[in-house]
Every structure is written in C-alpha cells, then in structure tokens.
Amino acid sequence: MSSLDQDQRLHPSCRDKTTVSSDSSDAHELAKQPLQGLKLASHAVLEEAQQRGRLKCSKCGGSRMFFCYTCCSLVGVTVQEIPLIRLPVKIDIIKHPNETDGKSTAIHAKILAPSDVTIYTYPCIPDYEKDKVVLVFPGPGAVSVQDVMKYLLDRTDSDSYYSSDEPCIKRLKSKEVQGATHTAENPESGTPDEAKGFESKVYPLERVVFIDSTWNQTNKISTDERLQDLLRVELKMRKTCFWRRQKGKPDTYLATIEAIYYFLKDLHEHCLAQKYDGEYDNLLFFYSYLHSVVNQAKTSAGKC
Known part of the structure; x- marks a missing residue:
C-alpha cells in the first residue's frame, strides 16, 4: 500500500473558525470517516485496477496506478469507466516547478474535468483579466466565496466609470502557452482550455486560479506581479482529511483537489443560489x- 501513500502538495487555506462539538466521540467518528455521504461513481473499476497492480504508461513508460501524472492519461482504466464532470467556471492551476507531479492532487481535477481544468507550470502564468478571475489564496484583503460576486461586480462598475480616465496597468507578458502542461494532444484529457465559445454560469466570474505547491514554496507564486491584481478568495470553515499532512502545518491546509471541490460547492450554493446535490462530488473520485485504501492500510498496521 505504500505506493499509494504519497506526500501530496497542499493548498494553504485559512484557519477554521468552526466550533468543535462537545461530543468527542462524534468528532472522533467524523475524523475517521470525513468523506462519507458523497455521491460518487462506483470505485469498482479502481479496485479491479489496483488488484492488477501498476502498469506502464503507453506514452512515457513510467510505472503508474490509475493514471499517469506526467502525461495526464489514464492507465489501467478507460475514460468510459470514470466520471467526467463539467464545471460552472474554468479552473487554472499554477504548479511550482520544483514539485514532483506524482505528489499532486491537482492531476485529479484535470483528469476528471478535462474540458474545464488547465495546469500551468510556473513561471508560465496567463495574462488574466482582473474583473473576471479570482485567486483562491489566503491573505490580507481576501474575501469569502459568498462575497466573490459582489466584489467582482463592484470592480466591473468601478472600471467602467474610470475607464476613460485611468490607463491600464502594464502587466508582465505571459510566456508561451507551450509552457502549460497537459494539453489537448492527449485525447483522454479532453479539449484545450479555450475561452472562445465559453460562457460562465456565474457572471462575471469566468476563471478561478489555484496554486499547487507546498506551503513553503507558495510565496514566490502568490507574490508574482501577474497575480497581484486578482481578487483573493479565502476558504473558511474547512479542514483537510489528507492522510499525510505537511509536518508542523495545521489541518486547515487543504490538498489542492479539496480546495477546488470546496470552492465549487460553496460557489454552487452561495453564487448560483442552488441547493447542492453532489454535482461536484466526483472531483473526489480518486x-x-x-x-x-491508505486508512485501511494504517488500520491493518495498527497505526489507527
């Protein structure tokens, strides 16, 4: 089981402000089963693939389980056997170049929502429109998901009012798109992330940016000039259930796939104003x- 127990990059979130239940036994049970109640596709295909063991990726030859995190292609399972999800907004993930692809949960999002997720390797960052894009990252001035639309609409109105008087701020020129990883050359990964023809379900928000790296490496990306004008969004009231958190870090530091999932769930409820009915649960399929699997291995080893 050790091959599955990988130290994955975490997405930094804010400190949880919820009140812990006084019933310690209930809290203990929730901690043991934090992913219960999700509306997920059957894991039977993954169970069968796990029994077959690791296979070689047909593209790079690497030994992989379920998918190749280098080529962003499925291994041992087919695209027809896994859930594919459409998202209400486009997702961009900026990955730190010094981190190993195999340690990231970001690849889960790309494989499960191939048409709506793009992964870039820093320093490749697109040239974003600040009125249509937000960065999910904690810090001074960060707002909650509930307030995202209000702040974006205020920005849009303000920019329209001052457009004739205020010159645009010159931004750093983005590197070529070839710096992005996981393009549409891979048929299993879906079509390229194209703005043309795409209409966001949550006007004016069109795109959401996440940083994929260890906490100690986020500063270089989060302070990049190309991201400074973006509205920052802070995920609150959330705790990670990742099985190997970064040493010395609180349980409010989410894995990247957790951060994407919780953002979309909150967006659905607070911005689309719809009752959440598991629409994005399959982002947590893998x-x-x-x-x-990891918890079962720990239990068998007497570590739980």
Missing part, C-alpha cells in the same frame, strides 16, 4: 478511494 482522492476518496486513495483515502480509504
């Missing part, structure tokens, strides 16, 4: 399975 994550929830690995979580159960």
Whole structure:
C-alpha cells in the first residue's frame, strides 16, 4: 500500500473558525470517516485496477496506478469507466516547478474535468483579466466565496466609470502557452482550455486560479506581479482529511483537489443560489478511494 501513500502538495487555506462539538466521540467518528455521504461513481473499476497492480504508461513508460501524472492519461482504466464532470467556471492551476507531479492532487481535477481544468507550470502564468478571475489564496484583503460576486461586480462598475480616465496597468507578458502542461494532444484529457465559445454560469466570474505547491514554496507564486491584481478568495470553515499532512502545518491546509471541490460547492450554493446535490462530488473520485485504501492500510498496521 505504500505506493499509494504519497506526500501530496497542499493548498494553504485559512484557519477554521468552526466550533468543535462537545461530543468527542462524534468528532472522533467524523475524523475517521470525513468523506462519507458523497455521491460518487462506483470505485469498482479502481479496485479491479489496483488488484492488477501498476502498469506502464503507453506514452512515457513510467510505472503508474490509475493514471499517469506526467502525461495526464489514464492507465489501467478507460475514460468510459470514470466520471467526467463539467464545471460552472474554468479552473487554472499554477504548479511550482520544483514539485514532483506524482505528489499532486491537482492531476485529479484535470483528469476528471478535462474540458474545464488547465495546469500551468510556473513561471508560465496567463495574462488574466482582473474583473473576471479570482485567486483562491489566503491573505490580507481576501474575501469569502459568498462575497466573490459582489466584489467582482463592484470592480466591473468601478472600471467602467474610470475607464476613460485611468490607463491600464502594464502587466508582465505571459510566456508561451507551450509552457502549460497537459494539453489537448492527449485525447483522454479532453479539449484545450479555450475561452472562445465559453460562457460562465456565474457572471462575471469566468476563471478561478489555484496554486499547487507546498506551503513553503507558495510565496514566490502568490507574490508574482501577474497575480497581484486578482481578487483573493479565502476558504473558511474547512479542514483537510489528507492522510499525510505537511509536518508542523495545521489541518486547515487543504490538498489542492479539496480546495477546488470546496470552492465549487460553496460557489454552487452561495453564487448560483442552488441547493447542492453532489454535482461536484466526483472531483473526489480518486482522492476518496486513495483515502480509504491508505486508512485501511494504517488500520491493518495498527497505526489507527
């Protein structure tokens, strides 16, 4: 089971402000089964693939389980056997270049929502429109998901009012798109992330940016000039259930796939104003399975 127990990059979130239940036994049970109640596709295909063991990726030859994190292609399972999800907004993930692809949960999002997720390797960052894009990252001035639309609309109105008087701020020129990873050359990964023809379901928000790296390496990306004008969004009231958190870091530091999932869930409820009915639960398809496998291994080893 050790091959599945990988130290994955975490997405930094804010400190949880919820009140812990006084019933310690209930809290203990929730901690043991944090992913219960999700509306997920059957894990039978992953169970069968795990029994077959690791296979070689047909593209790079690497030994992989379920998918190749280098080529962003499925290994041992087919695209027809996994859930594919459409998202209400486009997702961009900026990955730190010094981190190993195999340690990231960001690849889960790309494989499960191939048409709506793009992964870039820093320093490649697109040239974003600040009125249509937000950065999910904690810090001074960060707002909650509930307030995202209000702040974006205020920005849009303000920019329209001052457009004739205020010159645009010159931004750093983005590197070529070839710096992005996981392009549409891979048929299993979906079509390229193209703005043309895409209409966001949450006007004016069109795109959401996440940083994929260890906490100690986030500063270089988060302070990049190309991201400074973006509205920052802070995920609150959330705790990670990742099985190997970064040493010395609180449980409010989410894995990247967790951060994407919780953002979309909050967006659905607070911005689309719709009752959430598991629409994005399958983003945790791989994550929830690995979580159960690792916990079972720990239990068998007497570590739980």
